[in-house]
Amino acid sequence: MFLVTGATGGLGRRIVRLLREREQPVRAFVRLTARYGELEHRGAEIAIGDLLEPRDIQRACQGVQYVISAHGSNASTRGGAQALDYRANIELIEAAQAVGVQHFVFISVLGADRGYEDAPVFKAKWAVEQYLQASGLNYTILRPSGFASNLLPLAEQFRKTGIYLLIGDPQTRTSIVSTDDLARIAVESVTTEAARNQVLPVGGPEVLQRADIPRIFGRIFNREPMIVNVPLFALDGVRTVLGVVNPDAQKALGTLRVLLSNEFFCSPSEIAALETLFGFKLETLESFLRRYLAT
Numbered sequence: 001m002f003l004v005t006g007a008t009g010g011l012g013r014r015i016v017r018l019l020r021e022r023e024q025p026v027r028a029f030v031r032l033t034a035r036y037g038e039l040e041h042r043g044a045e046i047a048i049g050d051l052l053e054p055r056d057i058q059r060a061c062q063g064v065q066y067v068i069s070a071h072g073s074n075a076s077t078r079g080g081a082q083a084l085d086y087r088a089n090i091e092l093i094e095a096a097q098a099v100g101v102q103h104f105v106f107i108s109v110l111g112a113d114r115g116y117e118d119a120p121v122f123k124a125k126w127a128v129e130q131y132l133q134a135s136g137l138n139y140t141i142l143r144p145s146g147f148a149s150n151l152l153p154l155a156e157q158f159r160k161t162g163i164y165l166l167i168g169d170p171q172t173r174t175s176i177v178s179t180d181d182l183a184r185i186a187v188e189s190v191t192t193e194a195a196r197n198q199v200l201p202v203g204g205p206e207v208l209q210r211a212d213i214p215r216i217f218g219r220i221f222n223r224e225p226m227i228v229n230v231p232l233f234a235l236d237g238v239r240t241v242l243g244v245v246n247p248d249a250q251k252a253l254g255t256l257r258v259l260l261s262n263e264f265f266c267s268p269s270e271i272a273a274l275e276t277l278f279g280f281k282l283e284t285l286e287s288f289l290r291r292y293l294a295t
């Protein structure tokens, strides 16, 4: 039995779908308020709970052999990254130890090891990585770059308006990963011997500049992109104002600022190593988007 947290998220949903396509038993950890009907329909067992409640985590781990931790916080998460990205994962690791889980897959983030002081999510991921590695569990830590599925709503907006809002330097490099490829890597990590006890950066096969994204949209929709480039200091202004009314949201924006002001990409040799390890070719951003965006 697999336990997948974040099962209603962009990545978690794909992990559950893939496991069910492969007829694997899977328990999806979901919140009562989430949209989980599709997962149930596909034959996933549903464990309703809240990851901020250790007892819900312990209950969900009963009878589980594999855990894939794919949940994550956002700006509105109660307790922020500390509660969900850090504490809930520590509880999950301890519950996994208690029931003798065979393999724990943790979705971290590319750059978790860079010591960004102002980014609570990165700090939480790094601390969880350390804890998992010292836990004695078999593990695979995946450090993905940005997900291609995040761009689908932006592409739909672009389809209507031709406008793309780009915050920060358009030349910043990124290697956006196909969320479907990442789901496959997460699932296959538990059976791929060479992935055991490894920390793996996971990106797409191309190193893109952020300005390439609207160009790709333009090709897909056959439309000349109009790029509206907002400088980073505009975001800093918003953060300063937010700090007065909502300090938690200000902290969460620190993670966004780190994401927007730094480069997150995998080198060609890292990608080649990943393709060899898992035995398939990673898909480009354009290919991912074309599959999802009926034109």
Ligand SMILES: NC(=O)c1ccc[n+]([C@@H]2O[C@H](COP(=O)([O-])OP(=O)(O)OC[C@H]3O[C@@H](n4cnc5c(N)ncnc54)[C@H](OP(=O)(O)O)[C@@H]3O)[C@@H](O)[C@H]2O)c1
Pocket: 005, 006, 007, 008, 009, 010, 011, 012, 029, 030, 031, 033, 034, 035, 049, 050, 051, 052, 069, 070, 071, 072, 073, 074, 077, 084, 107, 108, 109, 110, 121, 144, 145, 146, 147, 150
């Ligand atoms: N998106 C990216 O570009 C990116 C890049 C690198 C790494 N990552 C990491 O990859 C993982 C998956 O990201 P994603 O974009 O797929 O996430 P997502 O779409 O934001 O989904 C987050 C998931 O966590 C669940 N969740 C939040 N709070 C919860 C709680 N208290 N109890 C139970 N479940 C809770 C959400 O449930 P609800 O449906 O109920 O809200 C949802 O299923 C995260 O760890 C993230 O940090 C993401």
